Amino acid sequence: MKITPMTQSLVLHFGEMGSRWGLNRTLGQMYALIVLTEAPLNADQISEALQISRSNVSMGLKELKSWNLIKLQHIPGDRKEYFSAPSDIWEIARTLVLERRKRELDPTLSTLRDALMEQATSEADQYAQMRVKQMHDLLEMVTLWTTELQGMSSDKLAALLKLGEGISKLLDVKDKLLLR
Amino acid sequence: MKITPMTQSLVLHFGEMGSRWGLNRTLGQMYALIVLTEAPLNADQISEALQISRSNVSMGLKELKSWNLIKLQHIPGDRKEYFSAPSDIWEIARTLVLERRKRELDPTLSTLRDALMEQATSEADQYAQMRVKQMHDLLEMVTLWTTELQGMSSDKLAALLKLGEGISKLLDVKDKLLLR
DNA sequence: TACAATTTTCACAAATTACTGAAAGTTCGA
DNA sequence: TCGAACTTTCAGTAATTTGTGAAAATTGTA
Known part of the structure; x- marks a missing residue:
């Protein structure tokens, strides 16, 4: 070859x-x-x-x-x-994201949750727990997003990504719609 | 300690x-x-x-x-x-994303671009170039997004991530707005 | 079932990466 | 400008990861 x-x-x-x-x-x-x-x-x-x-x-x-x-x-x-390999490059990307989530995000979230369940006695632990909470919330949102991506068609995914700099504006629009 | x-x-x-x-x-x-x-x-x-x-x-x-x-x-x-470490966890995340982009995405994009500039003679190379183009476009969009993220405040970033499953719907709304 | 084609496993070897202690380098105050 | 306090560098070693060939396992077919 x-x-x-x-x-x-x-x-x-x-x-x-x-x-x-x-x-x-x-x-x-x-x-x-x-x-x-x-x-x-x-x-x-x-x-x-x-x-x-x-x-x-x-x-x-x-x-x-x-x-x-x-x-x-x-x-x-x-x-x-x-x-x-799949002929659809988006499918490859989706798979990659999903697998990394399973291998990295999920176990980390679980560790963070465990830490949050513990009773923090010392002040040091209370601070640590506060940080853990922040990380946990952030990672949970990332998980949510990746889940969302899994369900999206390649076309839609492409459209979303193309949004690019538009995303910030789109967020503003959303706020206005909700205020209405 | x-x-x-x-x-x-x-x-x-x-x-x-x-x-x-x-x-x-x-x-x-x-x-x-x-x-x-x-x-x-x-x-x-x-x-x-x-x-x-x-x-x-x-x-x-x-x-x-x-x-x-x-x-x-x-x-x-x-x-x-x-x-x-920065007290704002979003700042940490932003930095992480930026640095990884610099170290991984940017060099890859540059390699892909180089490949696209070449004259593909064989059929094999034409196919390869087609795939390279797909990857390139995808990664360029990812880059665009990460750039966008860099400019967003922590609050906005949090709002965006919280959108979670709403993102799909939001895209639909955007389409309607444009059609109007 | 026998056997040839093919794939997988695994113990060891090779290569890479990470860690250490000692020495060199830097910084700052007297 | 000396020297103590501190940080960095680096050559060698230790640990980990990756790659190999030989042997075992699997698969399909005559």
């Missing part, structure tokens, strides 16, 4: 990015390759294209599956397993 | 979280401690509370400074440097 210079450089960049996103370098590279390639790929092709061992690919694929980022498919007459 | 069991467990949790956020475990712990403690702390106190070497604290503090997450202050009659 040959790989063009363009894909090559993108793959390398996303490898670096991957490590900042809870995935690791190889995983980032693998996913970049799958996303950028139209045809579904099998493990051997990935292994060859990225010059990593077959077993490493197997582990990476396992991880990618656990993130729900890839689709398994079979090609008639071929026993190998082929993988591809 | 003693540390209550409550702070202790929160510090440990944010240590784990830190590693998922581009910081590392120690950095997460240090910041949690600073955020949860009302009084500004000096390096020795942090070192003692978290049981890590003085030099490690120095490096962590340096990193935290580069993220703009801590404020340096001096206590009259004491030559040590003391550090504290």
Whole structure:
């Protein structure tokens, strides 16, 4: 499996990015390759294209599956397993957000809630609890938002994001509507 | 510097979280401690509370400074440097978003743009470029949003987040207003 | 059921990242 | 300008994470 210079450089960049996103370098590279390639790929092709061992690919694929980022498919007459990414980039983004929420936000919220349930005796703990409450409320809102995003169609999501700088104004409009 | 069991467990949790956020475990712990403690702390106190070497604290503090997450202050009659976190949790969140954007989004956008400038000859590259375009547009919108957030007051930010499930409806309202 | 094709697991090796103590550097007051 | 108080740097070590090859497990089909 040959790989063009363009894909090559993108793959390398996303490898670096991957490590900042809870995935690791190889995983980032693998996913970049799958996303950028139209045809579904099998493990051997990935292994060859990225010059990593077959077993490493197997582990990476396992991880990618656990993130729900890839689709398994079979090609008639071929026993190998082929993988591809969703064609809708918004779906990928939505999945990424959802999975990170499950892995990071949810456990953190639960820890914060536990801390809030405790009886704060010392003054130090009272202050800590106050901060915990602030963080908790903030993260809960973020959770609410991500939940909301999950239910939105790709079109709507695109529209929302396009709003961009309009969002601030929109908020003002909302206030006026409520005042009416 | 003693540390209550409550702070202790929160510090440990944010240590784990830190590693998922581009910081590392120690950095997460240090910041949690600073955020949860009302009084500004000096390096020795942090070192003692978290049981890590003085030099490690120095490096962590340096990193935290580069993220703009801590404020340096001096206590009259004491030559040590003391550090504290912003009292406004929204400010912390805003800073975090901004810094991550600078470190991750911006370089990625630039790589994507480079790829888009190239002449795609092969069919493979044309497909790749199409996907790159999708990613680029998505990330550019995210950037726009984060920029917008930077300019918003904490109050407004809180209001926006509180909108939660209302956001979808709000979008509909906007469409109606435009149609009018 | 047997067997070839394919995938997964896992113990170890390699690479990367984080931590430490000692030494060097800085700052400030006398 | 000296020296004590404090901070930073850095080379080496420790810990963690990632990658590999060999072997085991699974799958599909003749």
